[in-house]
Amino acid sequence: MAAAHVTISGLADRLGLSKASVSYALNGRPGVSEETRARVLALADELGWHPSSSARALSRARSDAIGIVLRRDPSLLGAEPYYMSLLAGVEAELATTGQSLLLRMVGPDGGQDSAAYRRWSAERRVDGVMLFDIAVRDPRPALLDDLGIEFVVHGNRDDVAPGHVLLYDADEDARLLVEHVADLGHRSLLHVSGPDEFEHELERRDAIARHARVHGIRVAAVASDYSMDAGDRLVGERLGEDQEPFAVVTSNDLLALGAQEAVARVARRDVAVASWDDSLLCRLGSRPITALDRFPEEQGRRATRMLLDRLQRSDAPALRARRSVLVPRATSVPAP
Known part of the structure; x- marks a missing residue:
């Protein structure tokens, strides 16, 4: 390959890498390992590759x-x-x-x-x-x-x-919620989650089930679309089928608000409601909703x-989110 014809695509083909990875390495950008960067630079030097002035200008461009x-x-x-x-x-x-x-x-x-x-x-x-x-x-x-x-x-x-x-930490969040349900004396839990196409909803569902088994709590899980209407409808269906006390854990505050509407409509005093997300919606009204503050x-x-x-720099350390805090409110209703 003559030096005049050396391109990023050509380097990528020779090394079995993507053009993006080769571009990262040549321009000193994060996104590739140091070993990969060294391989790219060594081959570029061997073949006499040099960036054009226009390419150099583009590589320095930042959108901010x-x-x-x-x-x-x-x-x-x-x-x-x-x-x-x-x-x-x-x-x-x-x-x-x-x-x-x-x-x-x-x-x-x-x-x-x-x-x-x-x-x-x-x-x-x-x-x-x-x-x-x-x-x-x-x-x-x-x-x-x-x-x-x-x-x-x-x-x-x-x-x-x-x-x-x-x-x-989805597992820690689930533990906080399930242990609270257990402390209230409930042995049946309805988990109203978001769409099951999302990784985090599957992780939450598994974690809720895992911690519930430790406390001998039966769990029924149902997926929804995060809306208040879905929370109202799904919890309303459960209320129509089951006269036993139970707890509801929802994946967001809108679902919890809908769940609380369904409970209030039939004046049930033995159903607890808790939300995975806290917000002003959970703090207002005559019965503020128990929730996880996830900051x-x-x-x-x-x-x-x-x-x-x-x-x-590509090797910048990863960060972690702040640990969640459970905020009990009026919907932390104990089982009779």
């Missing part, structure tokens, strides 16, 4: 923006206090650096988020992105790696994207800090 694509119905986002608080944390951290946030909402249908990342990459719109709601066999980490976009995942398993995950604004700050650190 980070991106978030949320697979959420835009009409529902304003009703989800968790994400509003998390985004407030992101913005607060970015304000200290002079960077900006590019936010897209694409709805729950698959594929639109990947198209947004490709467009951002082609237009050099963002320096990095944050991922939420990781799906089973989620293609996004691999896609972002191939596109050469730095990213951080908000999740509870590091093996989704080793080194890129801001970890929170979403601080989560947003830490995820942003981790991403900015990774943009500076």
